[in-house]
Amino acid sequence: MKIAIVGAGIVGAAAAALLSRQxxxxxxxxxxxxxxxxxxxxxxxxxxxxxxxxxSPVKLAKIAxxxxxxxxxxRVRLSLDAQLPRFxxxxxxxxxxxxxxLLPRMARRNAQILSAMNAPAHLYHRQSSxxxxxxxxxxxxxxxxxxxxxxxxxxxxxxxxxxIAPGLQVKTLIGGVLFPEDATGDAHLFAxxxxxxxxxxxxxILTRRAAQKLAVKNGTxxxxxxxxxxxxxxxxxxxxxxxxxxFAWKNLKIRIPIAPAAGYSAxxxxxxxxxxxxxxxxxxxxxxxxSRLDDQIRVAGxxxxxxxxxxxxxxxxxxxxxxxHAYAPDAVDFNKPRFWRGFRPMxxxxxxxxxxxxxxxxxxxxxxxxxxxxxxxxxxxxxLSQSLKLTGDQDEDGxxxxxLAPDRFGALGS
Ligand SMILES: Cc1cc2nc3c(=O)[nH]c(=O)nc-3n(C[C@H](O)[C@H](O)[C@H](O)COP(=O)(O)OP(=O)(O)OC[C@H]3O[C@@H](n4cnc5c(N)ncnc54)[C@H](O)[C@@H]3O)c2cc1C
Numbered sequence: 001m002k003i004a005i006v007g008a009g010i011v012g013a014a015a016a017a018l019l020s021r022q023x024x025x026x027x028x029x030x031x032x033x034x035x036x037x038x039x040x041x042x043x044x045x046x047x048x049x050x051x052x053x054x055x056s057p058v059k060l061a062k063i064a065x066x067x068x069x070x071x072x073x074x075r076v077r078l079s080l081d082a083q084l085p086r087f088x089x090x091x092x093x094x095x096x097x098x099x100x101x102l103l104p105r106m107a108r109r110n111a112q113i114l115s116a117m118n119a120p121a122h123l124y125h126r127q128s129s130x131x132x133x134x135x136x137x138x139x140x141x142x143x144x145x146x147x148x149x150x151x152x153x154x155x156x157x158x159x160x161x162x163x164i165a166p167g168l169q170v171k172t173l174i175g176g177v178l179f180p181e182d183a184t185g186d187a188h189l190f191a192x193x194x195x196x197x198x199x200x201x202x203x204x205i206l207t208r209r210a211a212q213k214l215a216v217k218n219g220t221x222x223x224x225x226x227x228x229x230x231x232x233x234x235x236x237x238x239x240x241x242x243x244x245x246x247f248a249w250k251n252l253k254i255r256i257p258i259a260p261a262a263g264y265s266a267x268x269x270x271x272x273x274x275x276x277x278x279x280x281x282x283x284x285x286x287x288x289x290x291s292r293l294d295d296q297i298r299v300a301g302x303x304x305x306x307x308x309x310x311x312x313x314x315x316x317x318x319x320x321x322x323x324x325h326a327y328a329p330d331a332v333d334f335n336k337p338r339f340w341r342g343f344r345p346m347x348x349x350x351x352x353x354x355x356x357x358x359x360x361x362x363x364x365x366x367x368x369x370x371x372x373x374x375x376x377x378x379x380x381x382x383x384l385s386q387s388l389k390l391t392g393d394q395d396e397d398g399x400x401x402x403x404l405a406p407d408r409f410g411a412l413g414s
Contacts, residue, residue: 003388004029004224004233006211006247010039010187011352011366012239013194014377015384020201022385027231028195028203029224031210035191038241038373041265041340042187043300044291045280046114046375047131048151049179051107053350054287054303054371056095060088071319073287079307087259090348090409098349099403103372104151106399110379111181117378124190125293131182131280132156132165134173134327140285141175154178165277167331184280184291187374206231211240213251220361235388237364242345244367248357254412256353258368260343262309264316265300266324267293267340268332276331288323297332299324303371305346312341346370352380354404355387358412364388365406 001024005012008030016028054074066072078084121128135141145155155177158170164178199205206226215223215230223230238244242260249255270276276297281290288301299320304313317339325334347353347368357363366384369376379399387401406412 001025001235001388002233003027003235003237004231005237005239006224007239007241007243007367008034008191008195008205008207009037009239009241010035010191010194010374010377011241011369011380012237013191013198014381015237015239015366016198016203016205017194017201018378018381019385019388020198020203026198026201026203027233028198028205029209029211029226029231030205030207033207034195035188038342038344039187039191040342041267041298041300041338042263042342042374043265043289044184044186044293044298044374045131045282045289046111046183046185047179047280047282047372048104048107048111048375049131049133049153049177049182050282050284051103051372051375053095053098053103055091055346055348055350057092060091071315073285073301074303074305076305077307077309083255084259084306087257087348090257094349094409097408098351099400102351102400102403106379107372107375108151109382109399110376111183113378113382119190119193121185123193124185126183126185127278127280127292128183129164129279130178130180131184131282132161133177133179133282133284134161135175135177136172136285138174141177144177144284151179152181154180165279165281166275167328168277168281169327169329172326178279182280184293186293190374211247214363216252216360219359221363235362235364237366237384239366241367241373242343244345244365254357254359256365256367256406256412257348257409258345258353259305260309261346261370262304262341262343263300263371264302264320265298265340265342266317266320266337267296267298268324268334268337270295270297270331271333274330277328281327283323286323288320290324290328297324297328303344309343344370345373348409351404352376353406354380354383355401355406358407
């Protein structure tokens with residue numbers, strides 16, 4: 001089958017690699033170079049342990065209470081744009097409908113697919129020593145240890161945290177939880193590895209070729225129109241990350257509920273003479289993560305939704321550096337940060353939108369992975385391949401494709 005995939009972030013790249021390996025004739029269409037957007041300098045966590053949604057009515061109430069504080073982890077600024085209130089309304093309406101164990105199950109399957117690929121660890125600076133969640137309050141730690149028990153977890157004292165993460169300052173911590181099966185790795189490097197793999201499988205990789213529109217006739221997409229000409233295919237997959245909603249609105253006049261949520265990172269060189277943590281670290285209350293990527297450490301996180309999210313905010317970058325300084329003051333050279341900002345493609349219920357778009361016989365979407373695109377890209381590619389066959393609404397291993405259907409929030413009209 002000839003399949004055109006629009007967008008070569010980690011999600012589109014994973015789909016191209018998997019589908020071409022299955023013998024499909026794949027064309028991957030990318031406006032720039034692979035993985036230069038949300039998949040570029042993200043938090044690098046492959047985290048089954050943190051595979052849960054950030055948005056729900058209860059969490060929105062908490063966000064609202066902290067919204068005007070100087071440095072809240074998640075900040076929502078309403079604008080005149082009607083789409084954000086609609087998005088928040090969908091968060092409230094759909095939170096309870098989401099199968100609560102689906103994200104961890106998907107993350108687990110992703111880890112299995114990744115492990116079966118046997119990709120050399122050095123290619124993407126993989127660290128497999130687990131991810132450590134750190135806590136400054138007993139209540140937060142209690143909540144975390146009480147949550148679903150799908151992932152293996154080991155509660156640790158502050159002293160034990162310092163033992164597994166040399167260089168970590170633990171004075172303000174009351175403890176941590178280690179997810180020993182989780183890992184970290186560079187999503188940008190891995191996406192490029194997937195693109196090379198797809199190319200070796202015979203896929204055609206078109207970079208610097210923005211998809212401009214879709215040629216549609218009688219509910220069937222005949223071709224993707226790019227600057228360099230029309231690309232015809234039997235199946236078309238939209239994997240444009242946070243740009244998916246704008247593309248669908250402009251070309252098809254359908255509203256896909258994906259909202260951009262800005263986040264930041266700083267990558268700094270490790271100081272060779274001082275100990276630096278190798279294990280991934282997450283502070284779930286502050287929404288900040290730390291990853292070791294070869295001879296560098298990355299600190300990433302914070303969430304800005306709505307008005308001003310498009311404007312870079314130097315205060316957010318300083319917030320990340322302050323965090324890293326508090327927890328690993330000697331580990332890196334603070335004079336040489338490389339700053340980055342990206343947009344997570346958030347869906348209202350935290351699950352990706354994956355499957356055929358109603359009203360079109362051959363148009364599919366694989367987007368909306370929010371803060372977990374790196375953790376879910378491979379399993380999403382696997383589920384997409386089931387979905388492209390148009391055979392049913394449950395995949396072979398029982399993951400419910402229906403729960404990911406793009407129209408689960410209602411009709412996709414204007
Ligand atoms: C600060 C931050 C930290 C994060 N940390 C983590 C983490 O630790 N773990 C994790 O799992 N996830 C993390 N994420 C989330 C993760 O990075 C995203 O979910 C993921 O990168 C989304 O991938 P994507 O391929 O859908 O989108 P993108 O990576 O944005 O890719 C979309 C691609 O589509 C292309 N495109 C757009 N328009 C067109 C067009 N018209 N024609 C052709 N191509 C087009 C773009 O150029 C881009 O390459 C983080 C995100 C941020 C911002």
